[in-house]
Amino acid sequence: KQIGYLAQTAKLLGIDTPKIACIAPSEQLLPNVVSSTEGALLAKMADRGQLGKVIVDGPLSLDVALYKEVAEHKKVKGSSVAGDPDCLLFPNLESANVFFKSTTHLCGGELAAMVMGTKVPCVLTSRGDSSKTKLYSIALACLAAK
Structure with a gap:
């Protein structure tokens, strides 16, 4: 899946x-x-x-x-x-989470995160994410909702 x-x-x-x-x-x-x-x-x-x-x-x-x-x-x-x-x-989720947080916090990357496989797209952000990462995650979920 x-x-x-x-x-x-x-x-x-x-x-x-x-x-x-x-x-x-x-x-x-x-x-x-x-x-x-x-x-x-x-x-x-x-x-x-x-x-x-x-x-x-x-x-x-x-x-x-x-x-x-x-x-x-x-x-x-x-x-x-x-x-x-x-x-x-x-x-697994643990290694994906470590990669995501390393990329955003250590490398200054801006990413988008979303859960697929649910009835509606689910934005997946952390309290520590930047405003851009949160915006990109919402934008990706909006694309998926179409």
Whole structure:
């Protein structure tokens, strides 16, 4: 379901075939790490067309997902997602929250957050978010409500 929600959100932003990176601790398949095996499984399902019009790769470490140079240095080959994702799929709420807050507070990023899969779009902000982040979140939810 999460891949479907990411695809829906990407479409709202004009991305017809989103490139989705399944984030895990390593780009190597680690059989004992759930996020690793789930990332590999989702990538295979996407290759077979079972997840709709998406391109999925995983498992990918965050640095490989975000930076093409890192992917090349770590010899990750054949990925159209590594270094150029449209969406990041985190293994759980905790890691997504840490990424979001690190991006906004440590890096000065402005992001939008919304919960998909509910009857109506649900804006997801924190008391500590900037006015811009809150505005972007409301704007994204308005797009989703159409």
